[in-house]
Amino acid sequence: MTTHARPRAIAGGLLDRPMIWLLALFGIAEAVISYRFLAGIGSVSNMNDGYTWGIWEPVNVVVFTGIGAGAYSVGLLCYLLNRGKYHPLIRPAVLLAAIAYSLGGASIVVALGRPWNMYLLALPPLWNLSSVLLEVAVCVVAYVCVLWIELLPAVFDDAAGSASRVRSAWGKRWGGRLAKAMPYVIALAMLLPTMHQSSLGGLMIVAGPKLHPLWHTTLLPLLALVSCMSMGLGAVVVLTAVMKHTWSARHDNELLADMSKVNGLLLLLFVALRLGDIAFQGKLHLLAVPDFYLMVFVLELALFLFPAFLFLTRRVQQNRARVLGALLTVVGCSLWRIDAFLTCYNAGESWSYWPSLGEIAVTVGMAAFGVAVFIAVSKIFPVVEVGDPAAIRAGHEADLRSLRTRPATPPGTSNPSRPRSPR
């Protein structure tokens, strides 16, 4: 599959109808957030002293960053394990990660009760190094910076290819400089998620008796790390499928099949670790108690095992099963994360919780904004590869060529093999 494909900016206007919808959703979230800063978190949410993180932390931070882990897992494959063929997936994955992590960070600011004290986090002498959350916070902030730096080559490439000679020279010069530093940046991009994704899982160890024993284990950091890899690979497959449909982006079946096989093994590894741990800790008897928790547990297992089956079975290697599997992987890993932080967490008898409309509006609005930014950046900068033959036929060049060759086409003959237009 050698190819001369290069990432390029997606054609099309920025402010189309979907974009307006996405921004409208974000607008609602913004309104809720503004009100929250005036009247307190309790005024827009159902969070209480028992369910103090509501859905903002478990979903906006823990799930969003899990989805963003695609940059980490694809990066591991591509750079550390030297599978260069994954290279085309890197830029979209990094963009997805940069957005997801930035939104996670922004959500923390919204969720913090006293965010004006946040500047103190820049003062290491004040750090309580025992705090797992401190480590997550510092590490995530650093990683967000790393991710946006990882995207800079797209900006320089764009400049380098520009018609203006000054801009092009600027892009080439800085692009070259950055290229030299890049391995060290990428190495950071491999290290930081290893640290904070495992620490994210580690956050709930201290909750001890408040977390259901089927979820509470000292293995939480390792489970969170493995699940973020799965989730990230799944998210990248889903993203690729969506981009193929909407933008006719490059879509290498064989590559995605290989990646999904890796993911299948990761999913099995997760299940093996989890079940092994439960058995090792003598908690197997809990699996004989037919209650709500067992139901959730079985649902989670199914959402890990079924995609693994899809990924690893030769016969269901077609694209559709793979995308379904990837989607289920993301759902399954998200579910496990939400369960460990919220569903199967119980601070005591006196509390109950269901997210308020305001909380949901913020979560949905943040996600919508993320999608909007992804579209906008992909349309301005060369991030997505639309280089395989089918896409080229479908893309601009095809239009040009068909214009040029129109006289040769017998009048009245439409071209039935012409793929859908790229928008």
Add this chain to the structure above:
Amino acid sequence: MLVSRRLLLQGAAVAGASTVLPGKAQARGKVEPLEEAVGMLYDSTHCVGCGGCVAACKEANGLPWDEPTDLSNTTRSIVKTRRLAVPLRNGEASAFVKRQCMHCVDPSCVSVCMLGALHKEGQGKRDMGGERKGTGIVLYDEDLCLGCRYCQIACAFAIPRFEWREAFPHIVKCELCRKRADPTREGALGVANPACCQVCPAGALVYGRRVDLLAEARRRMAAEPARYNGKIFGEKDGGGTQALYLAAAGVTFKELGFPDLPDGSYANASESASHAPYLNGVAPIALYAVAAYLVRRNKKAQEGAERPEEPRK
């Protein structure tokens, strides 16, 4: 391509390098109670449920009287009536229990607090003024609090409360009335002076040094062995607490609303599991070095092979 064994091995090595190590690294160790630690002893068998301590606490902390039924952002102390599964011999079908911060020996809330807003007196990142080391009182410093509410997740006793309806909210919890201390006095009253203990008319609530309170609890149990259930809650539970509890024979602390805690603290368990893999910072640095080397090598090779036409230097 089938996933090769090498790929798997490499993957396992890279992914696991920093997290599989916890087995090798040691735990941070148990925290022992401070010698001069102060706390309170609550004897449920003597409590008459008058709620005087609750009112005194409100007054001492300048909080409004709002007929509290549980701890809240305006209530740092509460007396609850707990229904018992089996009535006691004297026919009592319920028991009282006073709840407030336990001033844990190795508190989860302190372990998790990012900048040490919650900290043991004199052992934090910053002196709030007149802090004395050694009392073990868990204090709250609003100027270092980000309002992350991790303390609420962490506290096994579900003690810290948050001001949900405030634009500038605080964490609210008992600070053992440190501010009511009389510095001219010797001993425990020189470091704190809980209003709740001061007003108790029934001898159910006593303030003092933890060692003295433990001795008092043992004395009471020895004098009337049939009266008590034989356990001092807080002596070891969850790594130990500075608020200690006695309960009537036939009553379990679980019935009184306490969690079932192992003798070790969750702060220790969590910190060890989360930090041990770092091997005091060696692991991340080593990992980074290996990653940088591999990335540099692989990236160069990939760019050379895949994009010969690319004008990259």
